[in-house]
Amino acid sequence: MSVLPCDRSLPCPCGRLSLRRQPLALADCCGRYLEHFDSTPAPDAEQLMRSRYSAFVLQRRNYLLATWHAPQRPAALDFEPGAQWLGLEVRRRRVLDATHAEVEFVARYRVAGRAVRLHENSHFVCEDGRWYYVDGDGC
Numbered sequence: 449m450s451v452l453p454c455d456r457s458l459p460c461p462c463g464r465l466s467l468r469r470q471p472l473a474l475a476d477c478c479g480r481y482l483e484h485f486d487s488t489p490a491p492d493a494e495q496l497m498r499s500r501y502s503a504f505v506l507q508r509r510n511y512l513l514a515t516w517h518a519p520q521r522p523a524a525l526d527f528e529p530g531a532q533w534l535g536l537e538v539r540r541r542r543v544l545d546a547t548h549a550e551v552e553f554v555a556r557y558r559v560a561g562r563a564v565r566l567h568e569n570s571h572f573v574c575e576d577g578r579w580y581y582v583d584g585d586g587c
């Protein structure tokens with residue numbers, strides 16, 4: 449399994465900004481969850497969604513599978529070869545109740561010279577203090 453090298457001081461792929469509107473470093477953003485899933489789960493649905501985007505960028509297959517709600521989890525996960533991720537925009541977050549939330553996002557990538565725009569409303573569930581991705585509706 450290939451894992452891309454990951455420079456922890458680089459800006460986080462998810463594009464999150466600090467309170468001072470500076471890009472957060474990977475180590476201070478999604479990197480914590482990607483590297484320490486067992487001890488440091490993402491604390492809410494938006495941060496889980498962002499960390500899963502970063503996991504796609506960095507090709508962290510194990511993280512993506514581990515954060516998929518078990519009943520919906522695919523048996524295997526392949527990355528689109530040559531996909532170049534261009535950015536994530538979180539459009540809307542909605543807390544439905546203590547254990548259910550939705551995050552609407554647009555992710556963009558380019559593959560084989562073609563620009564792809566992924567617009568999804570994702571559903572998340574919290575079990576035993578951990579958030580999981582359930583599924584998503586295309587927008």
Ligand SMILES: [Zn+2]
Pocket residue numbers: 460461462463464477478479498499502
């Ligand atoms: Zn991030």
